[in-house]
Amino acid sequence: MKTTCHLMGISRSTYYFWQSIKEVSEPRTRKQYAASHVMSETERASVISLMLSEEYMDKTPYEIFFNELDRGNQPDIYCCTHRGISLLLLR
Numbered sequence: 001m002k003t004t005c006h007l008m009g010i011s012r013s014t015y016y017f018w019q020s021i022k023e024v025s026e027p028r029t030r031k032q033y034a035a036s037h038v039m040s041e042t043e044r045a046s047v048i049s050l051m052l053s054e055e056y057m058d059k060t061p062y063e064i065f066f067n068e069l070d071r072g073n074q075p076d077i078y079c080c081t082h083r084g085i086s087l088l089l090l091r
Contacts, residue, residue: 001015047079047085047088051085051089062082065081066082
């Protein structure tokens with residue numbers, strides 16, 4: 001075995017490792033990950049409609065978020081952060 005591995009240019013440990021690998025009959029599938037913090041479509045729609053309103057049309061996501069926070073509008077505050085608003089604008 002030593003001579004054969006030397007002629008093939010591989011180490012004996014590599015040969016034995018290759019021998020230990022079992023053939024996989026079907027590929028492994030990954031479990032779908034569903035994050036619990038992802039916004040629903042209704043939340044996204046409410047945030048987008050807020051961003052596109054005349055009042056906030058020319059403001060940054062940072063200004064929109066903290067202006068809504070100052071006003072105390074609870075549903076829009078807890079949907080996303082100012083970074084979340086930025087990401088929605090990029091889509």
